[in-house]
Amino acid sequence: xxxxxxxxxxxxxxxxxxxxxxxxxxxxxxxxxxxxxxxxxxxxxxxxxxxxxxxxxxxxxxxxxxxxxxxxxxxxxxxxxxxxxxxxxxxxx
Numbered sequence: 001x002x003x004x005x006x007x008x009x010x011x012x013x014x015x016x017x018x019x020x021x022x023x024x025x026x027x028x029x030x031x032x033x034x035x036x037x038x039x040x041x042x043x044x045x046x047x048x049x050x051x052x053x054x055x056x057x058x059x060x061x062x063x064x065x066x067x068x069x070x071x072x073x074x075x076x077x078x079x080x081x082x083x084x085x086x087x088x089x090x091x092x093x
Contacts, residue, residue: 011055013038014064019045025066026053 017024017040025041028050038047058068 010058012058012061012066012068013053013055014061015040015047015053017043017045017047019043023064025056025061 013026014023015026015038016022020040020042022042024043026038026047027041029037029039031037031046036050038050038053039045040047056064061068
């Protein structure tokens with residue numbers, strides 16, 4: 001089975017979005033002229049050129065209110081060694 005969990009060193013780019021009035025996760029897209037542009041994940045507003053963003057860890061993204069699928073904080077007490085699978089409460093599937 002394919003493991004889709006995030007590694008501990010995952011980096012999730014974010015930037016300030018004036019429209020959302022918040023720090024938001026961002027993604028890279030092409031604009032109308034086929035130039036790379038960074039957009040807000042929440043409202044799709046263009047936020048500048050790629051490479052100017054800083055990154056959050058998965059923990060920081062969760063603290064900012066984003067549900068990060070496949071990520072459990074190290075202190076969550078779950079995972080493959082917790083025995084949850086045998087009880088039908090696997091945290092990965």
